[in-house]
Amino acid sequence: MNIVLSPALTLVVGLAGALSVALFFWGAHLVTRKSDMTGEFIIEPPKKKADETFILHRITELIGRPFGPVVVEWLGEERQAKIQLRIESAGRPEGLTVQRYAQRKAGEVLLYGGIGLFFLVDGSPIFAAVILAFGLLTDLSLYSATRQRQEEIQKQLPDFLDVLAVTVGSGLAFRQALSRVSDSMPGVLAAEFRLTLHQMELGTSRREAFSAMRRRNSNESLGRFVTALQQAEELGAPLTQTLQSIGQDMRREDAQYLRRRAQRLNPRVTGITAATMLPGLLLLIGGGMFFGSDIDLSAILG
Incomplete structure (x- = not known):
């Protein structure tokens, strides 16, 4: 006798099986791990911090890694000193160094420059300009970190x-x-x-x-x-x-300083308020005037 299950029932059975397997492994972990309460205090070594580098920075750094030494040599000592000062002013975000900065810039030129050139040849200059703007991502992140x-x-x-x-x-x-x-x-x-x-x-x-x-x-x-x-x-x-x-x-x-910041925020708040409320207010007033004037649109709409 063949039992045919409906799709919904099949999904429920699958989820129940997956939950059972997860509970089994979690129970095995609880049984085999050491007790948290021991007779003495144990100071564990600090865990290594996970890599929090932005995913796009990882990609460009990986692409530009073979060209990093060439870019560093091309920059020269004076330019390297300026870049090092910018990195220190930003607080060395993500453990950035001059070598990694050179790798990212090389990767950004190759990746975003290549994609931007493809869109430009394909007849899409707007998309090309947007992609090319990503070439300034490292510098913008440094500027933002420095300001913060x-x-x-x-x-x-x-x-x-x-x-x-x-x-x-x-x-x-x-x-x-x-x-x-x-x-x-x-x-x-x-x-x-x-x-x-x-x-x-x-x-x-x-x-x-x-x-x-x-x-x-x-x-x-x-x-x-x-x-x-x-x-x-x-x-x-x-x-x-x-x-x-x-x-x-x-x-x-x-x-x-706080008063100056508040004064700079006032125009922004006013602009955002006007941009969000003005369209709805105009629509409300225009709709009220339209329905209150008893305009006959039958001649226009047929």
Whole structure:
């Protein structure tokens, strides 16, 4: 006797079988794994962070890998230094280096240039222009990361300086206080100061290390802080009072910065509101006028 199952019943039976297999393997995993509660605390080594590189960057980097050394040599030392500064200003997103940057740019030229040329020959210049615009994807991602990083520094700087002033006022030396505050406060700004301290530990003078930090960051408030710190060091001014005054100035500048951002957002909000509400408002008014005027369209529509 042959039993014919309907498609819906076949699907249900298949899903039930798949669920049974999944539950079996999950149960086997629970039985064979070690207990989470042991008699002692075990510190596991940190797990390697998964590759979070954007998929298009992976593709272009893979395509341009054979041409990376040639591109790096063609760039020259001066151009490499500028690219390295841009990468450091962006916070080394995705672990980017000059070598990987050269590979991505070579891959972007080959991939997007080839596809754009195909659409151009095929008679589609608009699609060709859109595809060619993807050749700037790496530079746009660096610009976006740099801008976001500087905004975070602007937000974190006043609180960081207040805590640093209190720590220096408690009697610690400036370098020790800076190290303690950088280790205790998370964020982009603390990472920048940790990098500066690491450079000083390697033999770089404090003036050169802070000047390098100012070159890496285009934030005006951070630049003024470095300038005031260097002037206080040269003139012998009390560091605690200098940090407190700088922190107060930064808070005023931060408030002004937020007001400027709000003023820049007002036209955008107005434009979006007009673009979304105006068509519906015109349709509502026009429809009301049309139905209220008793216009006879029989002569036009037949």
